[in-house]
Amino acid sequence: MNHPTGEPCFATFPPAVLRPAELTAFGRGGGARTIPLVTRAAGAEVFLTGQTLFDGGAGIALHTHNCPESVTILEGDAIVEIDGTEHHVSRFDTTYVPVGTPHRFRNASATAPMRILWIYATVDATRTLVETGVTARVDAEHNKAATDHRN
Numbered sequence: 001m002n003h004p005t006g007e008p009c010f011a012t013f014p015p016a017v018l019r020p021a022e023l024t025a026f027g028r029g030g031g032a033r034t035i036p037l038v039t040r041a042a043g044a045e046v047f048l049t050g051q052t053l054f055d056g057g058a059g060i061a062l063h064t065h066n067c068p069e070s071v072t073i074l075e076g077d078a079i080v081e082i083d084g085t086e087h088h089v090s091r092f093d094t095t096y097v098p099v100g101t102p103h104r105f106r107n108a109s110a111t112a113p114m115r116i117l118w119i120y121a122t123v124d125a126t127r128t129l130v131e132t133g134v135t136a137r138v139d140a141e142h143n144k145a146a147t148d149h150r151n
Contacts, residue, residue, distance in 0.1 A: 013043035020051055026141065031058030031107075036142040040123045048125055048138060052105075054078075054114040059106025062130040065138075067121040069097045071105065076114030079106050102130050 018037045025033040031054060038049040051074065052060070062081065071080070072094040080087050080095055082103045089095065097103045107114040120138060128135040 013038075013045065016042065018042075025053065028052070028060060028141075030060070031055035032060050034141070036139070039142060040139050041142065044123050046123065048118075048120040048123055050118055050142075052116050052118065054105070054107040054116075056109050056111040056113065057107055058114075060104050062102050062104045064100050064102050064128045064130065065097070065120065066124070066126045066128075067099055069095075069103075069121070069125075070119045071095045071097070072117045074115040074117050076112055077108040078114050078116070079108050080104070 016038075020035045020037065023035050023037070025035045027033050032052055034050055034052045036048075036050040038044045038047065040048070054076070059079075073089050073091050075091065077091075078089050080089055080103065082095065082097055083101050087095075088108060095103075105116060123139065125138040126135050127138055127141075
Protein backbone atom coordinates (compact mmCIF):
# COMPACT_ATOMS: atom_id res chain seq x y z
CA MET A 1 0.00 0.00 0.00
CA ASN A 2 1.42 3.38 -1.00
CA HIS A 3 0.78 7.08 -0.37
CA PRO A 4 -0.18 9.32 -3.27
CA THR A 5 3.52 10.29 -3.23
CA GLY A 6 4.45 6.69 -4.05
CA GLU A 7 6.14 6.13 -0.68
CA PRO A 8 5.13 3.11 1.42
CA CYS A 9 2.24 4.03 3.74
CA PHE A 10 4.33 3.29 6.82
CA ALA A 11 7.38 5.34 5.83
CA THR A 12 6.80 8.12 8.38
CA PHE A 13 6.34 5.88 11.43
CA PRO A 14 9.75 5.48 13.07
CA PRO A 15 10.64 2.22 14.81
CA ALA A 16 9.46 2.27 18.41
CA VAL A 17 9.31 0.21 21.58
CA LEU A 18 6.15 1.05 23.47
CA ARG A 19 5.98 0.18 27.16
CA PRO A 20 2.42 0.32 28.52
CA ALA A 21 3.67 0.60 32.12
CA GLU A 22 5.39 3.87 31.16
CA LEU A 23 2.50 5.38 29.19
CA THR A 24 -0.45 7.44 30.36
CA ALA A 25 -3.79 5.69 30.76
CA PHE A 26 -7.05 7.59 30.44
CA GLY A 27 -10.26 6.70 32.24
CA ARG A 28 -13.18 5.46 30.19
CA GLY A 29 -15.55 5.34 33.16
CA GLY A 30 -16.96 2.41 35.06
CA GLY A 31 -13.56 1.02 36.08
CA ALA A 32 -12.04 0.80 32.57
CA ARG A 33 -9.01 2.75 31.37
CA THR A 34 -7.14 2.74 28.07
CA ILE A 35 -3.47 3.02 27.16
CA PRO A 36 -3.01 4.08 23.50
CA LEU A 37 -0.04 2.38 21.82
CA VAL A 38 0.37 2.62 18.04
CA THR A 39 -1.51 5.81 17.18
CA ARG A 40 -1.69 8.60 14.61
CA ALA A 41 0.03 10.86 17.18
CA ALA A 42 3.00 8.47 17.10
CA GLY A 43 3.00 8.48 13.29
CA ALA A 44 0.74 5.51 12.50
CA GLU A 45 -1.07 5.79 9.19
CA VAL A 46 -2.55 2.32 8.78
CA PHE A 47 -3.94 0.95 12.07
CA LEU A 48 -4.40 1.76 15.79
CA THR A 49 -3.52 -0.40 18.78
CA GLY A 50 -3.80 -0.06 22.52
CA GLN A 51 -4.73 -1.79 25.73
CA THR A 52 -7.77 -1.42 27.93
CA LEU A 53 -7.59 -2.43 31.57
CA PHE A 54 -10.73 -3.43 33.47
CA ASP A 55 -11.10 -3.44 37.25
CA GLY A 56 -13.09 -6.28 38.78
CA GLY A 57 -16.65 -6.21 37.45
CA ALA A 58 -15.93 -3.38 34.99
CA GLY A 59 -17.29 -3.28 31.46
CA ILE A 60 -17.76 -0.98 28.49
CA ALA A 61 -20.95 0.02 26.69
CA LEU A 62 -22.32 -1.80 23.64
CA HIS A 63 -20.87 -0.13 20.55
CA THR A 64 -19.92 -0.51 16.88
CA HIS A 65 -16.97 0.64 14.76
CA ASN A 66 -16.53 1.87 11.19
CA CYS A 67 -13.76 -0.70 10.64
CA PRO A 68 -12.91 -4.26 11.68
CA GLU A 69 -11.49 -4.74 15.18
CA SER A 70 -9.51 -7.59 16.73
CA VAL A 71 -9.13 -7.99 20.50
CA THR A 72 -6.85 -10.39 22.38
CA ILE A 73 -7.29 -11.09 26.09
CA LEU A 74 -3.90 -10.49 27.75
CA GLU A 75 -4.89 -11.01 31.38
CA GLY A 76 -7.92 -12.37 33.19
CA ASP A 77 -11.25 -13.64 31.91
CA ALA A 78 -13.89 -11.71 30.02
CA ILE A 79 -17.38 -11.92 28.72
CA VAL A 80 -17.60 -10.55 25.20
CA GLU A 81 -20.97 -9.88 23.62
CA ILE A 82 -20.83 -9.92 19.83
CA ASP A 83 -24.02 -9.27 17.89
CA GLY A 84 -26.20 -10.39 20.81
CA THR A 85 -24.28 -13.57 21.70
CA GLU A 86 -22.12 -13.76 24.82
CA HIS A 87 -18.85 -15.71 24.85
CA HIS A 88 -16.51 -16.46 27.77
CA VAL A 89 -12.93 -15.71 26.72
CA SER A 90 -9.64 -16.23 28.54
CA ARG A 91 -5.99 -15.30 28.20
CA PHE A 92 -4.82 -15.18 24.58
CA ASP A 93 -8.29 -15.86 23.15
CA THR A 94 -8.82 -13.46 20.26
CA THR A 95 -11.93 -11.95 18.72
CA TYR A 96 -12.59 -10.50 15.29
CA VAL A 97 -15.51 -8.08 15.01
CA PRO A 98 -16.62 -6.92 11.53
CA VAL A 99 -17.60 -3.34 10.68
CA GLY A 100 -20.87 -2.23 12.26
CA THR A 101 -21.26 -5.26 14.56
CA PRO A 102 -22.49 -4.38 18.08
CA HIS A 103 -20.11 -5.67 20.77
CA ARG A 104 -18.75 -5.04 24.25
CA PHE A 105 -16.36 -6.52 26.79
CA ARG A 106 -16.74 -6.90 30.53
CA ASN A 107 -14.54 -8.41 33.18
CA ALA A 108 -15.85 -11.87 34.15
CA SER A 109 -14.33 -11.50 37.63
CA ALA A 110 -15.70 -9.25 40.34
CA THR A 111 -12.23 -8.85 41.85
CA ALA A 112 -9.35 -9.81 39.50
CA PRO A 113 -8.16 -7.36 36.82
CA MET A 114 -8.63 -8.01 33.10
CA ARG A 115 -6.62 -6.54 30.19
CA ILE A 116 -7.20 -6.57 26.44
CA LEU A 117 -5.10 -5.61 23.42
CA TRP A 118 -7.18 -3.99 20.67
CA ILE A 119 -6.35 -3.39 17.04
CA TYR A 120 -8.45 -1.25 14.69
CA ALA A 121 -7.98 -1.70 10.94
CA THR A 122 -7.67 2.06 10.32
CA VAL A 123 -6.26 5.12 12.07
CA ASP A 124 -9.63 6.72 11.34
CA ALA A 125 -11.54 4.29 13.59
CA THR A 126 -14.74 5.55 15.20
CA ARG A 127 -16.90 4.19 18.02
CA THR A 128 -20.68 4.56 17.95
CA LEU A 129 -22.51 3.88 21.21
CA VAL A 130 -25.56 1.70 20.51
CA GLU A 131 -27.64 3.24 23.30
CA THR A 132 -27.21 6.87 22.24
CA GLY A 133 -26.04 6.72 18.62
CA VAL A 134 -23.20 9.11 19.48
CA THR A 135 -20.12 8.59 17.29
CA ALA A 136 -16.59 9.73 18.16
CA ARG A 137 -13.16 9.07 16.75
CA VAL A 138 -11.25 6.53 18.83
CA ASP A 139 -8.05 8.60 18.72
CA ALA A 140 -9.92 11.72 19.91
CA GLU A 141 -10.41 9.91 23.21
CA HIS A 142 -6.64 9.58 23.51
CA ASN A 143 -6.25 13.35 23.66
CA LYS A 144 -8.31 13.57 26.85
CA ALA A 145 -6.42 14.09 30.08
CA ALA A 146 -5.80 10.84 31.91
CA THR A 147 -7.91 10.50 35.02
CA ASP A 148 -6.28 7.36 36.29
CA HIS A 149 -2.64 6.28 35.97
CA ARG A 150 -2.99 2.84 37.61
CA ASN A 151 -1.86 -0.17 35.61
